[in-house]
Amino acid sequence: QVHLQExxxxxxxxxxxxxxxxxxxxxxxxxxxxxxxxxSPGKGLEWVGYFYYGGSVLYNPSLESRVTIxxxxxxNQLSLxxxxxxxxxxxxxxxARSTNNYEHFHAWxxxxxxxxxx
Amino acid sequence: DIVLTQSPDSLAVSLGERATFTCKASQSILYSVDxxxxxxxxxxxPGQPPALLIYRASxxxxxxxxRISASGSETHFTLTINNVQAEDVALYFxxxxxxxxxxxxxxxxxxxx
Numbered sequence: 001q002v003h004l005q006e007x008x009x010x011x012x013x014x015x016x017x018x019x020x021x022x023x024x025x026x027x028x029x030x031x032x033x034x035x036x037x038x039x040s041p042g043k044g045l046e047w048v049g050y051f052y053y054g055g056s057v058l059y060n061p062s063l064e065s066r067v068t069i070x071x072x073x074x075x076n077q078l079s080l081x082x083x084x085x086x087x088x089x090x091x092x093x094x095x096a097r098s099t100n101n102y103e104h105f106h107a108w109x110x111x112x113x114x115x116x117x118x
Numbered sequence: 119d120i121v122l123t124q125s126p127d128s129l130a131v132s133l134g135e136r137a138t139f140t141c142k143a144s145q146s147i148l149y150s151v152d153x154x155x156x157x158x159x160x161x162x163x164p165g166q167p168p169a170l171l172i173y174r175a176s177x178x179x180x181x182x183x184x185r186i187s188a189s190g191s192e193t194h195f196t197l198t199i200n201n202v203q204a205e206d207v208a209l210y211f212x213x214x215x216x217x218x219x220x221x222x223x224x225x226x227x228x229x230x231x
Binding site for chain 2: 046060096101105
């Protein structure tokens with residue numbers, strides 16, 4: 001069974017860059033779509049964007065100017081980068097898997113809380 | 119963006135009773151090519167990520183008990199839990215994947231009376 005695990009700093013200063021990694025174990029990262037989704041008390045669940053190892057990426061227009069989703073440093077890793085963060089970016093960040101775009105998310109990581117504060 | 123509005127915000131039922139949740143979409147999420155509604159339901163327990171219950175509006179995910187069912191089409195969807203158990207206490211979300219950006223409802227909290 002595929003397992004997803006998010007990692008990265010839990011505290012980021014305002015105006016700096018949030019960087020997270022999703023490590024996939026128990027299966028191949030190729031062939032599926034990998035999304036980042038965040039959850040905050042104020043905005044609920046918000047899809048950030050997806051990455052497909054076949055070569056496509058799509059972002060939520062509300063974040064597109066600040067977000068980059070790409071391959072991680074290791075073969076079975078996915079990364080998220082969010083620039084110029086503010087307190088509004090404080091959230092639990094999840095990576096999630098779907099078998100195709102325009103599909104439900106059938107597997108989620110445990111999530112990582114990222115707080116933006118000085 | 120497609121807006122999903124869930125009701126009620128919270129629901130309290132007695133053990134063994136039925137719980138019904140509603141999700142309304144701001145536009146149809148029925149895909150005409152395959153006649154499927156691109157809607158999923160998830161539950162989320164405290165400290166845990168969302169877990170898939172239902173996809174394509176009415177298909178139960180493997181392992182989900184058959185006392186949980188869902189229906190609906192186009193803009194109006196329902197999730198029903200029969201014989202509510204203590205383990206069903208959670209936050210329930212709907213999500214559309216008909217169009218990007220994918221969006222979620224604000225959630226309905228299920229409690230036991």
